[in-house]
Amino acid sequence: xxxxxxxxxxxxxxxxxxxxxxxxxxxxxxxxxxxxxxxxxxxxxxxxxxxxxxxxxxxxxxxxxxxxxxxxxxxxxxxxxxxxxxxxxxxxxxxxxxxxxxxxxxxxxxxxxxxxxxxxxxxxxxxxxxxxxxxxxxxxxxxxxxxxxxxxxxxxxxxxxxxxxxxxxxxxxxxxxxxxxxxxxxxxxxxxxxxxxxxxxxxxxxxxxxxxxxxxxxxxxxxxxxxxxxxxxxxxxxxxxxxxx
Numbered sequence: 747x748x749x750x751x752x753x754x755x756x757x758x759x760x761x762x763x764x765x766x767x768x769x770x771x772x773x774x775x776x777x778x779x780x781x782x783x784x785x786x787x788x789x790x791x792x793x794x795x796x797x798x799x800x801x802x803x804x805x806x807x808x809x810x811x812x813x814x815x816x817x818x819x820x821x822x823x824x825x826x827x828x829x830x831x832x833x834x835x836x837x838x839x840x841x842x843x844x845x846x847x848x849x850x851x852x853x854x855x856x857x858x859x860x861x862x863x864x865x866x867x868x869x870x871x872x873x874x875x876x877x878x879x880x881x882x883x884x885x886x887x888x889x890x891x892x893x894x895x896x897x898x899x900x901x902x903x904x905x906x907x908x909x910x911x912x913x914x915x916x917x918x919x920x921x922x923x924x925x926x927x928x929x930x931x932x933x934x935x936x937x938x939x940x941x942x943x944x945x946x947x948x949x950x951x952x953x954x955x956x957x958x959x960x961x962x963x964x965x966x967x968x969x970x971x972x973x974x975x976x977x978x979x980x981x982x983x984x985x986x987x988x989x990x991x
Contacts, residue, residue, distance in 0.1 A: 777820055784809045784816075784824040788831035795835035799846060806832055810857065822861065829857045829869045836876040841883035844891065847876055855902065867906050874899040878915050885922045893930065896920050900937060910943040917941070917950035921957040928961035935969055948975035955982035959989040 791805030806828065813824035836850035851873050858869045881895030896919050903912040920934035931954065938950035951973045959966040963986050970986065973979035 777816060780812055780816060781820055781824055784813045785827050787812070788828050792831040792834045792838070795838040796842075799839070799843070802835060806835065822865075825857055825860055826865055829854055829861065832857065833869050833872040833876070837872060837879070840876040840879035844880050844884065844895075847880045851877060851898075851902075867908065870902050870906050871909075871912050874902045874912050875915065877902070878919050881919050882922060885919070885926060889923060889926045892919070893923055893927075896923065910941050910946045913937060913941045914946040914950050918953060921950075921953040924954060924957040925960075928958055931958045931962070931965060931969070939972060944974050948973045948978040952978040952982045956985040959986045963989050 787805045787809040791802045791809065794802040794805065809831070810825070810828045813821055813828050815821075816824055832850055832854040836847055836854060839846055839850075854869060854873055858866050858873075861869075877895045877899040881892040881899065884892040884895070896916055899916050899919070900913070903909045903916060906912060917934065917938045920930065920937055924931050924934050934954050934957075935951070938947060938954055941947040941950055951969060952975075955966045955970045955973075958969070959982075966986050966989070967983070970979060970982040973982055
C-alpha cells in the first residue's frame with residue numbers, strides 16, 4: 747500500500763512541477779522539468795502495472811504524450827525512457843494477462859520505431875521475452891494462442907542483430923508446443939537451426955528432439971543428427987532410445 751501511495755505521490759509532484767514551470771519564460775528549465783516528469787510518470791506507471799493496470803496505462807500514456815511535445819533531441823531521450831517502462835510493464839504482467847500484454851507490445855513496438863537503430867535492440871528483446879513468457883503460460887490451455895505468441899516473438903526477434911539468445915528462448919517455447927502438436931516440429935526445427943551459436947543451437951535442437959521423440963522417434967532421430975555438441979546429442983539420442991522401449 748505504501749509503495750502505491752509513494753508512486754502516486756511521485757506522479758502528483760511531477761504534475762505540480764510542470765504546473766510551476768509552465769508560466770515561466772525559461773525554455774531550458776521547462777525542458778528539464780518535462781524530461782524529469784516523463785521519467786517519474788513512466789516509472790510510476792511501470793511499477794503499477796500489476797496492482798493497478800488502469801492507472802498504470804494512464805501514467806504511461808501521459809508520459810508518452812509529454813515526451814512527444816519535447817524538441818527532437820530531448821524527445822528521443824524521453825521516448826527511450828517511456829519505451830523501457832512500457833516493456834517492463836509488459837514483462838511484469840506476462841503470463842497473467844495475455845490481452846494486456848498484446849496491447850503493451852503493440853504500443854511498445856510502435857514507440858520503438860521512433861528510436862534510433864542502436865536503441866531498439868534491448869526493447870525489442872524484452873518485448874519478445876514478454877510474448878514468450880505469455881505463450882509458455884498458455885501452452886496447455888490454449889496452444890493455438892501460444893503458437894501465435896511464438897510466431898510474434900520470432901517476428902520481433904528477427905529485427906535484432908544479436909538474436910541467438912532470444913531465438914533460444916523461442917525454441918524452448920516451440921519445444922513445449924511440439925509436445926502437444928508433433929506436426930509443429932518442422933517449424934520448430936527451422937527456428938532452432940537458424941541459431942548461429944553452436945551451443946545455443948545444440949540446446950534448442952536437443953530440447954526439440956526430446957519433445958518430439960514420444961510421438962515420432964524416426965523424425966526425432968533425423969533431427970538429432972544436426973546436434974554438433976556431443977553431450978547434447980547423446981542426451982537427445984538417449985531420449986529417443988527411451989521412447990522406443
